[in-house]
Amino acid sequence: xxxxxxxxxxxxxxxxxxxxxxxxxxxxxxxxxxxxxxxxxxxxxxxxxxxxxxxxxxxxxxxxxxxxxxxxxxxxxxxxxxxxxxxxxxxxxxxxxxxxxxxxxxxxxxxxxxxxxxxxxxxxxxxxxxxxxxxxxxxxxxxxxxxxxxxxxxxxxxxxxxxxxxxxxxxxxxxxxxxxxxxxxxxxxxxxxxxxxxxxxxxxxxxxxxxxxxxxxx
Amino acid sequence: xxxxxxxxxxxxxxxxxxxxxxxxxxxxxxxxxxxxxxxxxxxxxxxxxxxxxxxxxxxxxxxxxxxxxxxxxxxxxxxxxxxxxxxxxxxxxxxxxxxxxxxxxxxxxxxxxxxxxxxxxxxxxxxxxxxxxxxxxxxxxxxxxxxxxxxxxxxxxxxxxxxxxxxxxxxxxxxxxxxxxxxxxxxxxxxxxxxxxxxxxxx
Numbered sequence: 001x002x003x004x005x006x007x008x009x010x011x012x013x014x015x016x017x018x019x020x021x022x023x024x025x026x027x028x029x030x031x032x033x034x035x036x037x038x039x040x041x042x043x044x045x046x047x048x049x050x051x052x053x054x055x056x057x058x059x060x061x062x063x064x065x066x067x068x069x070x071x072x073x074x075x076x077x078x079x080x081x082x083x084x085x086x087x088x089x090x091x092x093x094x095x096x097x098x099x100x101x102x103x104x105x106x107x108x109x110x111x112x113x114x115x116x117x118x119x120x121x122x123x124x125x126x127x128x129x130x131x132x133x134x135x136x137x138x139x140x141x142x143x144x145x146x147x148x149x150x151x152x153x154x155x156x157x158x159x160x161x162x163x164x165x166x167x168x169x170x171x172x173x174x175x176x177x178x179x180x181x182x183x184x185x186x187x188x189x190x191x192x193x194x195x196x197x198x199x200x201x202x203x204x205x206x207x208x209x210x211x212x213x214x215x216x217x218x
Numbered sequence: 219x220x221x222x223x224x225x226x227x228x229x230x231x232x233x234x235x236x237x238x239x240x241x242x243x244x245x246x247x248x249x250x251x252x253x254x255x256x257x258x259x260x261x262x263x264x265x266x267x268x269x270x271x272x273x274x275x276x277x278x279x280x281x282x283x284x285x286x287x288x289x290x291x292x293x294x295x296x297x298x299x300x301x302x303x304x305x306x307x308x309x310x311x312x313x314x315x316x317x318x319x320x321x322x323x324x325x326x327x328x329x330x331x332x333x334x335x336x337x338x339x340x341x342x343x344x345x346x347x348x349x350x351x352x353x354x355x356x357x358x359x360x361x362x363x364x365x366x367x368x369x370x371x372x373x374x375x376x377x378x379x380x381x382x383x384x385x386x387x388x389x390x391x392x393x394x395x396x397x398x399x400x401x402x403x404x405x406x407x408x409x410x411x412x413x414x415x416x417x418x419x420x421x
Contacts, residue, residue, distance in 0.1 A: 036338070040338025040339060041338070123337055126333065126334055127335075127337035127338060128334070129330060130330050130331050130332070130336075130337070131331070131334045132334070133327055133330050133331045133334065133391075133395065134243045139395060142395075143395065143396060170404070171400075171404050174401040174404045175404070175408065177392065177393070177396075177405075178392070178393075178404075178405050178408045178409070180392070181389045181391075181392030181393070182389055182408075182409075182412070184389070184392070185385040185388065185389035185392075188333065188381065188384070188385035188388065189378065189382045189385050191343070191347050192350065192351065192354075192381050193377075193381070202373060202374075203375070203378050203382070206374070207382070207416075209415070209416075210412035210415055211412070213412075214412060
């Protein structure tokens with residue numbers, strides 16, 4: 001199946017409305033993603049999907065194996081899109097020529113992940129990871145997606161560490177995995193506190209300071 | 219709760235449902251199998267829980283609550299007699315050693331699993347959020363006492379920090395779902411430093 005392009009997503013990394021892939025298998029996947037976004041996995045109904053895409057059920061089952069197979073693919077794609085931060089930010093970190101540029105790029109990452117639009121992404125990741133914990137195929141897909149993200153970022157962090165811009169005692173691979181999980185865990189906090197109120201409690205500044213302290217000496 | 223079913227029968231059904239979810243996941247919950255195991259009829263279950271989903275929500279909420287309290291036990295017991303900032307910090311470091319241990323991985327896995335499945339199920343999500351709020355409500359008075367004493371940062375909102383603390387402790391599941399490849403000691407070091415620095419205002 002042709003991979004879904006990044007232009008199928010909105011700025012928050014989740015599927016944008018109105019983008020219709022041409023391949024029926026991709027369309028089925030997009031519809032399944034939208035159904036899960038709206039009503040959870042229970043909302044994925046094979047009869048509705050094939051009717052909307054105007055194909056027979058065998059097309060779906062040949063592409064995905066089963067309803068569970070479709071859901072696993074859809075959830076993995078939801079996770080990938082929710083994790084996606086943007087190549088531009090990753091490139092900025094990897095190509096920084098001065099420590100100031102690196103720190104500026106890092107601060108840009110903190111600003112971006114703290115935008116209100118990312119709350120939805122974190123919640124989606126919490127959903128997928130939680131349901132994936134008891135489903136080996138989905139969990140393997142999630143870990144592979146995270147490993148891709150780590151592989152994208154680690155070279156830039158190693159380069160910065162070699163130049164003395166990042167604490168020497170940090171294992172950058174472990175740090176970035178911890179960073180992703182820590183940010184993802186904000187979703188738990190956000191279930192309790194109105195999204196308009198979190199920063200009003202000064203939380204963002206404190207959380208950012210803790211993350212900076214984990215990576216930088218000063 | 220339906221008065222026509224005794225509490226012991228409801229508890230028995232609930233416990234059986236919890237055991238089933240632990241071993242087979244929610245898909246393993248079959249009303250016919252459950253009532254047969256407990257020695258009652260299906261109408262008894264439906265009167266007590268409303269529906270299969272009602273039973274699943276009740277069972278998942280109880281699984282979550284048990285795992286949650288295991289993540290935070292000893293908190294008040296250890297901290298209630300603290301007489302100084304240094305003593306508070308020492309006890310908190312002990313608590314972190316305990317809650318971040320591999321022994322607690324199963325509780326974290328359960329919390330992650332339940333809350334993840336609850337995101338698109340308003341009734342379950344509301345009951346989980348309420349369980350966490352109840353726990354935090356128990357801890358807030360102690361936190362605020364430590365702030366009045368000048369032992370922890372006065373600019374922290376108690377409720378926000380406590381919810382974040384619970385989330386940070388549970389975030390260790392992000393390490394535990396992997397089968398190696400990361401440095402667990404360094405991971406825990408980052409978590410520990412973040413919790414202590416945000417609370418005490420140091421790096």
